[in-house]
Amino acid sequence: MLNERKIRLMTQLAIYEKKEGREDMKLARYYKGDYTRFQAWKTGVAVTIAYLLLVVVAVIYKLEYLIENAFNIDYEALGKKILGLYIIVLATYVIIAMVCYSLKYAASRKKLARYFRMLRKLNHIYLVEDGIVQEDEDK
Amino acid sequence: MITILLEIREVILKAYQKVRFIVNPAVKFLFSILVFSAINTDLGYNPKFTGVPIVLAMAAVSAVTPSQVMVLFAAGLTLLHVYAVNLFVAILLLLVYIVLYALLLRFSPKHMAVAVVIPVLTKYNLHYSVPILMGSTSNPITILPTICGVIVYHLIDIVKGAAGREVELNLEDVVGLYTDVFDQLMDNHKMIMMIIVFSLVITVVWFIRRFSFDYSFQISLGAGVLVNILGFLIADLKYDVTVSVGTLILMSVLSGIIAMFCDYMKRILDYTAVERVQFEDDDYYYYVKAVPKVNISLREMDVKHFNRSAIDGDDYEYEEETEDEDYEPDNAYEKNEEDMEEEDLDVKEYEPKDFKSPYMLLENPDGDGEQGPVEDDGYSTELPDETGEDDYEEEMLLDDEMDEEEK
Numbered sequence: 183m184l185n186e187r188k189i190r191l192m193t194q195l196a197i198y199e200k201k202e203g204r205e206d207m208k209l210a211r212y213y214k215g216d217y218t219r220f221q222a223w224k225t226g227v228a229v230t231i232a233y234l235l236l237v238v239v240a241v242i243y244k245l246e247y248l249i250e251n252a253f254n255i256d257y258e259a260l261g262k263k264i265l266g267l268y269i270i271v272l273a274t275y276v277i278i279a280m281v282c283y284s285l286k287y288a289a290s291r292k293k294l295a296r297y298f299r300m301l302r303k304l305n306h307i308y309l310v311e312d313g314i315v316q317e318d319e320d321k
Numbered sequence: 322m323i324t325i326l327l328e329i330r331e332v333i334l335k336a337y338q339k340v341r342f343i344v345n346p347a348v349k350f351l352f353s354i355l356v357f358s359a360i361n362t363d364l365g366y367n368p369k370f371t372g373v374p375i376v377l378a379m380a381a382v383s384a385v386t387p388s389q390v391m392v393l394f395a396a397g398l399t400l401l402h403v404y405a406v407n408l409f410v411a412i413l414l415l416l417v418y419i420v421l422y423a424l425l426l427r428f429s430p431k432h433m434a435v436a437v438v439i440p441v442l443t444k445y446n447l448h449y450s451v452p453i454l455m456g457s458t459s460n461p462i463t464i465l466p467t468i469c470g471v472i473v474y475h476l477i478d479i480v481k482g483a484a485g486r487e488v489e490l491n492l493e494d495v496v497g498l499y500t501d502v503f504d505q506l507m508d509n510h511k512m513i514m515m516i517i518v519f520s521l522v523i524t525v526v527w528f529i530r531r532f533s534f535d536y537s538f539q540i541s542l543g544a545g546v547l548v549n550i551l552g553f554l555i556a557d558l559k560y561d562v563t564v565s566v567g568t569l570i571l572m573s574v575l576s577g578i579i580a581m582f583c584d585y586m587k588r589i590l591d592y593t594a595v596e597r598v599q600f601e602d603d604d605y606y607y608y609v610k611a612v613p614k615v616n617i618s619l620r621e622m623d624v625k626h627f628n629r630s631a632i633d634g635d636d637y638e639y640e641e642e643t644e645d646e647d648y649e650p651d652n653a654y655e656k657n658e659e660d661m662e663e664e665d666l667d668v669k670e671y672e673p674k675d676f677k678s679p680y681m682l683l684e685n686p687d688g689d690g691e692q693g694p695v696e697d698d699g700y701s702t703e704l705p706d707e708t709g710e711d712d713y714e715e716e717m718l719l720d721d722e723m724d725e726e727e728k
Contacts, residue, residue, distance in 0.1 A: 184605070193609045196598035225428075232423035235416050243503050245496045275424075282428070282462065 206290040225279040350384035367405035388434035425469040439470025450576030452519040453545040456526025475512040510560040518552030546577040
């Protein structure tokens with residue numbers, strides 16, 4: 183005999199698995215800390231590459247000045263300035279990334295929790311079908 | 322009159338449900354053609370890539386792949402065109418693309434297309450609609466791709482001028498070229514003001530639409546249009562950025578209307594998506610086609626039976642609950658999760674004495690928690706040919722009652 187309630191639940195579960203579920207399950211393989219740290223690392227690498235490119239571009243932009251004053255430039259101060267700016271940019275990006283990715287993780291956990299609640303309901307239907315528990319035991 | 326309009330809408334939506342598998346790629350295809358031809362008109366230095374077959378082929382691939390592919394094609398096409406006339410500008414463009422991707426685009430892969438949409442729409446003065454739409458459908462993270470789009474538009478404009486320059490292969494010329502391009506990019510008040518205004522518009526629209534007061538969504542769009550107009554007027558006064566006031570106001574209002582229309586369509590399109598899923602249990606394989614009801618307030622789930630006709634009358638619960646992120650339901654349909662789950666159980670909770678007929682025991686489509694027979698109010702009430710199960714339950718109950726009476 184077809185159990186409509188079961189089919190409805192299974193359909194909802196299947197639609198979730200097919201769409202958002204995929205991404206959520208991927209996230210669920212990580213702990214929250216691991217996930218945000220991993221994303222922060224990736225962001226850090228991307229920002230570093232971008233910053234290096236920007237420094238290269240800046241060097242080309244100021245090349246004339248750099249060549250003219252090659253012996254007068256305080257390289258230590260310049261280096262500190264570049265490094266300081268890098269740390270500020272990196273810190274800003276990493277902090278924002280950690281906040282955003284942890285929000286994303288929390289949202290996905292919420293959806294996943296709902297998914298598991300539906301799975302439990304489905305499980306209950308199976309138990310009822312098999313006669314292991316009574317129909318309204320969970321209420 | 323309104324009824325007729327609603328009927329027309331339902332007819333269109335029903336038709337759309339049937340052909341959405343063709344319509345969606347077709348729209349993407351047309352838009353891709355628009356993008357690639359715009360690039361070819363602006364930067365068509367390499368005749369190999371300006372041909373119609375190449376454009377059509379790229380558009381065809383973009384139509385059936387995620388929007389990121391179109392962005393990649395567009396970036397590649399600009400690079401190839403510029404490379405054909407000026408290697409150094411091409412290298413510079415590539416560097417800027419990498420920086421833009423690493424700093425702005427990679428955080429919002431779903432909205433990458435915005436980086437292409439803004440440069441294209443700017444030609445028609447319709448780019449004001451993008452931030453309004455982003456604010457009304459998404460979150461402030463879309464500020465990043467929007468900024469990227471604005472930069473790309475101005476960059477392409479500058480590159481167009483620089484690419485034609487004759488550059489000898491010596492340091493002085495190359496450095497001079499780079500310095501010129503960056504000077505133009507950095508001193509571009511119009512670009513900077515555009516970035517600031519667009520970021521503000523996205524934030525304001527997003528912020529206001531999240532409030533729960535009546536018409537908050539429409540008010541947020543209005544506020545977005547207003548911020549847009551005021552922002553560009555201030556930019557005009559302060560930096561003497563040439564903006565035609567009439568065009569600005571007209572296009573901002575038009576953009577607001579377009580954003581409203583797009584948002585409406587997005588909602589409908591999201592909620593008319595037919596889902597086909599398959600799964601199995603110990604006894605059956607199920608091939609289920611879940612059809613949301615066209616009336617977007619209510620969805621039904623069609624369960625296909627192999628030995629019975631379809632049973633209707635269930636809200637499409639899954640779709641309803643994904644709302645809380647992007648979709649603010651009309652007040653009439655506000656339900657919390659617990660209500661929904663309770664409703665899900667209601668079918669089993671009916672007291673048999675309420676049974677008028679086993680076929681009339683579907684949920685109250687208004688979702689107000691009351692149960693009762695389904696009235697003929699436009700909802701599908703197709704019913705099973707034969708159940709037998711409910712009759713049996715009723716008989717069982719009668720037996721129980723008789724037992725009690727005997728006692």
